[in-house]
Amino acid sequence: MAKSIPEKELQDIEAVVSAHPEGVGLQAVLDALEQSLPRRTLQYRLKHLVDAGRLIKTGEKRWVRYFPADTEPRTGSSVREPSYEEAAGAIPVSRQAAEIQNALRKPLRSRKPAGYQHRFLDQYRPNHTAYLAPAERAHLREIGTPPSGPRPAGTYAKQILNRLLIDLSWNSSRLEGNTYSLLDTKRLIAFGEETAGKEHVESQMILNHKDAIEFLVGSAEEIGFNRYTILNLHALLANNLLPDPEATGRLRRIAVGIEKSVFHPLEVPQLIEDYFDQILATASAIADPFEQAFFIMVQLPYLQPFDDVNKRVSRLAANIPFIRANLIPLSFTEVPADIYTEAMLGVYELNRIDLLKDVFVWAYERSASHYTAVRQSLGEPDPFRLKYRSALQEVVQNIVLERLDRKTAFNRIVQWAEQHIPQEDRQRFREVAENEVLSLHAGNFARYRIKPSQFSAWQAAWSPNP
Incomplete structure (x- = not known):
């Protein structure tokens, strides 16, 4: 033997x-x-x-x-060393980033266990420490600044909102393993149609992204790196996805693990609270919007402040400075999921940001190119409709939800304008609102946050059968 x-x-x-x-x-x-x-x-x-x-x-x-x-x-x-482009796939990476990949491609048992290191956060000094080099920040600002002049916060994001809802919802969900296609995502967001054969959790994830993006864009003047914004962002993204419903919008009180990683997140609830507030205060103090965005992508998921959905929160929170400053948003278009995962593991296990930085810069370049083309195809928006976008949405939504017929609907628009719109704009507002209602059809009602069942019920009252 x-x-x-x-x-x-x-x-x-x-x-x-x-x-x-x-x-x-x-x-x-x-x-x-x-x-x-x-x-x-x-x-x-x-x-x-x-x-x-x-x-x-x-x-x-x-x-x-x-x-x-x-x-x-x-x-x-002969055995040649792979180029950095080959090592990352679609994303060119630096030598430092390639070193991170090599370290993470070892079997788990040969990687050194790592716990949360507070000094990684504590050593960062806003506007003195910088993850992004000055040349990198200047490059991103150059490609991310639309040609229009100063406008109210959220103006640019509102102009491309319909595209952003689909792009960011799909790509962020895809990075979590969601199997919906881009076309599936469009149908779900536009018509509420779930794709046959898909898990309900996948459609829930995408619709949660849609709600969270609308929250950020619709509240552009109020959002920031504060508890109100980040906790509500988590509540929207985690809606109906956590075993404990009360954990949505609440900081973590339980121990969690990271799949296929030797990183062990912090477990003390009081420290999680303290460091969460420190992250928000630090992010708020950073002057450059690109440094702000990247800082939150690094530090928020590293702390793992929530029971789950941490990376999703960080990806959408990274768009807060872009929305507020009317910069082109970051939708993570074409970012490979495996490279993004490796980049996050580099932060978790090694406290090294080089790979994630390469992903961030590349992803923003792709987003800037994409939305520049989208914006050109949309033409110049009507300033009046942009000014009263929220008001138009509210009055049209109310007409549908209350199932008003034509005569009652037009009377409602007149009354609503008298109560909410300055006198010099009332006539134009009534004309635009009436046209919005008359233009409603099965392909565009979702932009008013109307469900298919609600639209069908209103149609029956609007155009009753003879």
Whole structure:
């Protein structure tokens, strides 16, 4: 009967190989092992690990190299180091970011457990410390500033709101593993139609994003890095998704873990409260909107202040300074989920931001290009309709929800204008509101936050069958 190999010896060999994702030769493994083994014995151990699928072997004789099982080895007589573009896939990354990826691609058991480090937050000094270099911030501001002059907070986001609702809801949900397609997402947001064969939790996630984005854009003058905004943002994003309904909009009181990571988040509720407030105060004090956005993407999910949905909150919260300053928003268009996950693990386990910064800058460049094209296709918006956007939404929504017929609806518009609109704008407001009501159809009523059942019920009153 063959003698069994001690599992500890096999794990030690695996740990050595895992430290060399670029591949390692037999002699290097032999030199790195703490326990001295005969060369023939090590060859036997390595063969056992390869046969068991725990290591990968390439080459023959002197060119034999061993790779971790979760690595795609490069073949051929020479082994070249991958370019940084290849290492990240779609996103070019820096040398520092590539180092983070290599460290995170080791098996979990060979990565050092890490707890929450308060000094990572405490060492940041607003407007003195900076995650983004001055040249990076200047570049982002140049591509992210629309050509229009100063306008009220939220003006730009309102102009592209219909596109932003779909883009950001879909991409942020996709980064969480949601399987809805872009077309599925459009149908869900526009008509409330769930896609057959999908889990209800997926449609709930997307609709929660829609509500949260509308909250940010609709409250552009009031939002900021404060408890009101961030707690309500979490409540909207987590609605009907948490096992404990009372945990929505409430800071965490339980221990949580991070899947496929050696990071252990903070567990003391009082410290979570204190550090959460410190993050908000620090973010509020940062002058540059791009530095603000990236800071919150780093520090908020690192603290894990909520039972779940932390990364979603950070992605939407990153748009707060863009909405307030009328900059192009960040929708995470085309960001690969695996690269984003690695970038967050780099923050969690290593307190290193280089990979996440590369993702952030690349993603913003894509968003800026996308929304510049979208904005050009939309033409110049009517300033009057933009000024009274909320008022028009309210009066049209009320007409539908109350199922008013034509005569009653037009009387309501007159009365509403007399009560809420300055005299010099009343006539124009009535004309625009009446046109909005007359233009309602099955393809556009969702922008007034009207459900399909409510629209159908109103149609029956508006155009009764003879």
